[in-house]
Amino acid sequence: MPEQLLFAMEVTLNGLMAGVLYALVALGFVLIFKASGVFNFAQGVMALFAALTLVGFMEGQIPFAHLINAIFGTDIHHFGWHVNALVAILMTMVVMVALAWCVNHFVMRHLVNQEPIILFMATIGLAYFLEGLGDLMWGSDIKNLNVGLPQGINGWIDETTFNLFGYGFFIDNLDIVATIVAVALVIVLIAFAQYTKQGRAMRAVADDHQAALSVGISLNFIWVMVWSVAGFVALVAGIMWGSKSGVQFSLSLIALKALPVLMLGGFTSIPGAIVGGLIIGVGEKLFEFAVGPLIGGATENWFAFVLALVFLVFRPQGLFGEKIIERV
């Protein structure tokens, strides 16, 4: 087999893996959008915040240590203990639920019935707020996140492909784990939405707020729940991205990549988020591989957006989105 083709195959595989990670973030967006009509720009920063909190708990950092030191002139930074990863994840989840409650109680509740674009801008504000809060609580230095996920080249794939083609593919173990986690997450989410009482209530709210209210569904509870689920998805995405490239501010920028994924897949479709993620992941890796060297590289920064833009011109509701019907 020609070498270029093998490279392209390897790039495609890696693109699929990257696409899964994009899809992970995009899932959080879709969930909130479906249930409350809010386009949550802060999803990426929520992932960053979750990862920061997780590292903070695991390392036994004292929250707001920097601020406390500045006010009281003390010199504290660590509790001096280390928390088991699983316990820390549970603790972080509690924080994310608390955050969901706060967001609903202090912000979203007051913006009911506003135009979608106002809600969108409110979540941009939320993104900034969380970014500042995360840095203030845990410090802005780059942190390593290690929850015991396998990392490094997958030896089995390397060997097998070497025996088959005479060229070993480089696939990161972490990406494989991420794929498995993403698939599991989607199955859990779909099962949750289809077969549980709360899931059905969530879909009812998504369908029609007022009708849901009239049959006795508590909107506030559903919204807090949805934001908590989105927080959970953010935590999973944060763990994956954080283990891959360290917990740092650029994490929230990577999450911006989830936006073209959404546009491509349609804002309202969970399968759309997955398929869109895969298309974007493969597309940008292949484009960088084939065209990147000719025009200076680093095309990954914009390719996804331009692809989504061009695609939307022909199909404004995305691949799987509901058809947009407008009336005067």
Next chain:
Amino acid sequence: MLYREAGDFKTSYAKDNQTFPIRFDRWGYFALLAVAFLVVPFVINDYWASAVLLPFLIYSIAALGLNILTGYCGQVSLGTGGFMAVGAYSCYKLMTAFPEVSIVIHVLLAGGITAGVGLLFGLPSLRIKGFYLAVATLAAQFFLVWLFNKVGWFYNYSASGQISSAPRSVLGFEVTGPTASAAAKYLICLSFVVVMAWLARNLTRGSYGRKWMAIRDMDIAAEIIGVNPLAAKLSAFAVSSFFVGVSGALFFSVYLGAVEVGEVFGIQKSFLVLFMIIIGGLGSILGSFAGAAFIVLLPVFLKNVLVGSFGWATDLAAHLEIMTLGGLIMMFLILEPHGLAQYWRTTKEKLRLWPFPH
């Protein structure tokens, strides 16, 4: 007592339609202009110019531009940073290619080029709406920044990848370059702001402004009553990009002097300008100024209080600043979705009745 229409008789249509129908406003406006042009240049120093006045004036132009697009025409754009970069880089290319031509013409031409680029990226707005469009404008942001970073022609293949402005004079005063005086820089920016604000005000209350607002309020309905959505949306994109391009050109040539595109015109800048118009007031000229002033002054204020008075570390102050900014955005959207401009409107109503409210 002073602030009312009563007794101010309008004897012609032109007078009836003037921008400031209340005599007090008119005088206030001229007094402000007089102070800005005749007093401030003599008392200005480098700190005030570079920390407060220049950014305020330049951001005001950008905010006016975005407000035309988002506030008046209802098309949310997150590509402001990218369009400012277009203005800056075209100004740089023009400055180096035609050194003998006046910088004023370069800045205006840079605005024109940006308008062209804005038109191009505005085309999808005919098909894409709402936040689909907001995300689509991110394509402009990331693509343009990448373009100016990677293609050497745009920065004349300089080793550092930066562009820097050479000294240029207007009417015998040096306005760009490291040796230009604070007063000259301030005056050139102020002149641009006054002209641009006049333009924005009159465009938005003319037939184009009414078309934009019709599109904003409901595009299908506007189409049915005879507003051409193609012309209205694209003209909004073009005009808005012109403003943003001019502000980018001034930001580079007069204010900073040297620019590295990813750092200066990144996505943070797009959000910053968007925040200005949200806090100031969507669909308001005064709001653009109020928002720009607020966003420029907030970090200066926080820094002076936290770092200057309490002696906190600067990174701590920076984190608090981001948090405050985000918190304020949410607060404004909840408490006063029409922004600071709305406070001025209510104050005006109260002033009309003062001191005998009923």
